Ligand code: C2O
Ligand code: CU
């Protein structure tokens with residue numbers, strides 16, 4: 017059990033007949049793996065000079081010997097890891113040298129609406145968008161990605177995403193922190209390739225319902241990479257950067273590891289786990305002890321299609337040992353490095369202090385796809401727009417769906433009657449208070465900006481301390497990018 021979600025509860029709501037087409041396809045492992053884990057360069061983005069990220073087309077080798085046309089921020093595929101420190105100001109210029117409008121959304125950052133880089137922050141080829149914001153949030157593993165309405169799925173899939181690390185120099189955590197040595201970023205994504213090595217992406221028909229699922233898992237743009245690590249404690253910052261795939265990570269030998277952070281910051285104390293579920297856009301930091309290892313250790317994920325997602329539920333599967341697939345391999349002793357030799361007993365986690373809510377808001381994640389309503393909308397519009405929604409309405413850039421008051425705490429009751437969705441809110445982090453009516457322990461869940469919602473519903477405490485006006489509102493949406501692009505998104509102001 018991780019995050020209080022076990023794999024069983026990731027099963028899809030609704031009746032079996034409806035659910036059958038949603039089965040997550042098993043990765044096929046068509047491609048060869050085994051390359052060294054690529055480590056994105058790290059750039060300080062809070063210096064006197066702005067960091068420039070030029071978004072452009074590139075050509076990237078996911079497996080040795082193939083060339084795949086991609087997109088990236090500054091790099092051929094994905095972007096550098098940006099580092100900002102609490103108490104300083106971020107300065108990032110994003111230059112658009114792609115052939116289409118793009119944006120750079122700072123996912124999880126506490127920035128005002130006008131710096132958020134959401135759909136209203138899209139900018140044309142040849143233009144530059146300058147992000148300038150004060151960093152005043154706790155240490156966390158955040159990320160950035162394009163967020164152009166209707167194009168987020170394809171742009172992120174092709175590579176417009178990267179990590180944004182917030183550090184807090186005033187609150188040392190005692191965790192491994194040697195980037196690329198004992199502090200490794202892992203951006204986990206599923207991709208599919210055609211016979212010429214080009215990325216395959218589509219959102220038609222049933223693919224829209226499940227979200228796009230690739231058959232090959234990549235980490236930092238490499239298939240089943242191998243990372244040399246010191247024989248000691250190693251911190252892994254895992255981002256599920258996939259468009260739609262859910263993972264349940266663990267190690268091939270079933271070893272225990274410790275989760276030390278979730279989406280928006282540290283946990284109060286390390287939490288021992290043997291597996292860890294991450295939905296699209298969720299992050300977790302874990303610390304693994306490789307000090308006694310003389311053989312490679314594999315990071316694996318449960319295979320939902322064969323064992324978990326549908327298992328134990330209405331599909332009647334799930335018996336026997338769960339099947340797994342490989343994500344990456346670690347070779348302890350392959351690298352030298354020194355770092356802490358013991359896990360801290362407690363961590364400088366942000367407090368849970370949102371207080372009592374002043375109002376309650378109901379949010380329902382709706383799917384009309386596959387219904388008569390959905391096919392009618394699709395015929396009328398010639399696109400997927402309109403077939404997904406929130407509270408019965410599909411996303412409209414010209415409509416404000418909610419108005420929040422700055423600094424007021426609200427209780428949001430989020431429901432997802434049809435299937436499981438990762439729900440994300442901009443401009444804040446929130447606290448999960450209950451899932452299916454069961455209280456959630458904030459000490460193990462942590463501060464979140466994405467939460468998995470299924471038919472049982474979730475309650476979260478939300479307080480936004482950043483302003484957002486009608487011209488540049490904040491988004492709330494499903495982070496299955498195909499659902500978001502098809503309209504499962506709403507926008508709100510904060511004043
Ligand atoms: Cu990760 Cu609205 O985004
Ligand atoms: Cu976001």
Ligand code: CU
Pocket residue numbers: 436437438494495496499500504
């Ligand atoms: Cu969704």
